[in-house]
Amino acid sequence: MPELPEVETLRRNLEPTLVGRRFAQVDITLPKLFLGLAGLQPDDLVGRRVERIRRRAKLLVFDLSEDLALVFHLRLSGQLVHRSRDGVALASGGHPVPAFGAPLPHKATHASFGFDDGSVLYLTDIRQFGRIWLLPAAMLRDFLERSRLGPEPLADAFSEEQLRARLARRPRAALKPLLLDQTFLGGVGNIYADEIAFEARLSPLAPVGDLGPERPADLYRAIRSVLHHAVTNGVADIRNGRTNPERDFPRVHGRAGQPCPRCGTTIVKTHVAGRGTYPCPRCQGYPPG
């Protein structure tokens, strides 16, 4: 599930509660989700301290003492919950099912990390697609480069000019598949791709080479504003594809049959790149032609 805003929110939540803590005990109950590089095993975490928590695209990266790194990818349904020795919620984030306040471990809790203060970090992942990598810090750069992730859309270094240059390299690609391509841009997933296309008033099927001179600027502003808004004001709240009608976000994703918040036209559901896609036919000129 979690896309850039959810992972960034999780990172900000965990930072104050985990940095400085030492691993005391590690329990991996679903072995396939743990990938130790250079022969590292889960128990190699014990005694290591969390020095820093970073994010790259949808990856959550723990820099550890003694030159190790622990990397999480929550994929579709992973969540992390950090609880104190007494079971008090310290921090949580990721996929909201099961509810963050539910008893832990849940039957889908596949890894737990105990710390020196008695607190525990639980990884719960119903669909088992999430992964954890433990690797030497010296391998982290290669590890990240191998996935060829595109630029960080919220970084200062990500400019409109950079976006234009990257669009120019893929002129025949349709907008939504390009936004989902992690080598084009790091961190956008299915919900935010729809929200960005809506904000920019662009069809998810529009070939980006046909946007004309002005629209890339709209797209750039939409990428920045949609992701920034989500990180700042709280993230998407969806349960199994159903939008929570109490919230104004997402504005179009999951809202087939509801009126467009801009023009009132009924939002439709279609499939683009094999993913459920929700455009406003009028605002976004969908379908084209």
Next chain:
DNA sequence: AACTACTCCTGGAGGC
């Protein structure tokens, strides 16, 4: 290079 289809999984929703 750039599509699609299939794969890894579980579980909730809705049709009958």
Next chain:
DNA sequence: TGCCTCCAGGAGTAGT
């Protein structure tokens, strides 16, 4: 109630 199908916020791989 049960059974069935479809769908779900990701991404790697294989085929065309």
